[in-house]
Amino acid sequence: MLFLLTTRELKLKYQDTMLGFVWSVIKPLLLGLVLYVILSHVAKIQTDIPYQLVLLPALFPWSWFQTSALMATPAIANNGNLIKKVHFPRYVLPFATVANNMVHFLLTIPIIMIIVLVSGFRPNYTWLIGIPLLTLVELVLLLGTVLIVSAIDVYFRDLEHLLDVFLNLAFYMTPIIYPISALGRYRNVALINPMASLIEAWRNLFARNELPTPVDLWPCIVFAVAAVLIGSFVFGRLEKGFADVL
């Protein structure tokens, strides 16, 4: 069911467009290019590795998170008719959104690879272990998160707008356009943010061929597991009333 809903979403997204799936690659690339030009050549940020390797390996995994969270939040609330008329596991709706965006994210990995190669760096075997591992961690974190927010959004639709603002803020609080080392002694404060350690791990993998250690990733893993546990509980509680409220 999840597979069918996800492929439906994928088909729908670029239906009747000329470039179709190419858009999944072009859009994040253009966003990356804009940020790159402004931050590297206008604001002249100095980093130890070429700036494109700071930015892109962090930006694409972040986009997966942000877009999924934003799109999945109203996934239940906007499907009132389906919820009221057909009996099926409700969590598949937000999950399909996450899965759909995961496919888009995976399509951007070849771009990262090309940028890394063009910058004169060489990917090695660490990618084969690191990409599935970090994808899994981010997936679990996302599934837990969307369980919580999509269920609450049914009762409190302001959440969509609140989350929109919050995620824009989080974009700057997470080390995406700058490396975490730039924070100096505030580094440990920033690591409370579960996405900070994850994004840093993605960057170290793509730009430095470094695999994350459990120590690096623990804030994210703790959050991910907690989100899934809390999410299952909250969703299970709230879904009883979905059909009544919608």
Place this chain on the structure above:
Amino acid sequence: MFSDGTAISLEGISKRYYLRSQRPTDLKTTVLHLPSFLWRDSNRKAFWALDDVSFTVQRGESIGIVGPNGSGKSTLLKIMADLARPTCGKINVNGRISALLELGAGFHPQITGRENAILNAVLLGLTRREAGQVLPDIIAFSELGDFIDEPMRTYSSGMYIRLGFSVAVHVHADVLLVDEVLAVGDAEFQQKCFDHIEKLRAKGVTIVLVSHDLGSVTRFCERAVLLHHGQVQVEGASQPVVHEYLSRIAAVLGHAVSS
């Protein structure tokens, strides 16, 4: 599980809704009403859509539910289909349920009829493999021919309904809940739907039919339940129940005329 031959049993089912106007929707009223909201103050206006409804449906039986608008028929079907939970009471359902509450709910206009049929069948409880197996039957029954591979936005509403009905009756349900959906489609397709439901009934499928078409209730169902204000008024063989319903309508109309 099926030893007692009961398909659905309802014991003291009640369903309470709070009226929308009483629910705080904006910040100011939320803050002002916070105390009562938190303490579940009984100031909120409740509406009992169902009030202590009890009856059982035997396996293989067809039962009609009749009553005026707003008497709780659809709420009752929703509870049977596990789409809504009763506020109190106990419900037991044996076997797989297929609910025809609205034909084609969940169809997406941008993808083809074939894709929608598979997705809908899976949503209704089939596995992907099972859905693939019944797909030829679904397409044949809908008589959509080559249109099955066209996006559904190009369908007429009649075609939409045909596909919706075809999917719903092909998911191998043990209990079929039908809400007023037979009054659609042209006369020929309607007859075909009735014939198909008749066939399912012969196979031992339990059928719960909600309808204002009292003729089809007496024709189809051995038993009927008359609901009014969320309560079971009369229950029994369909002929006398429908008769009772009609005489009540007549009484209300007669009263209105005389006063």
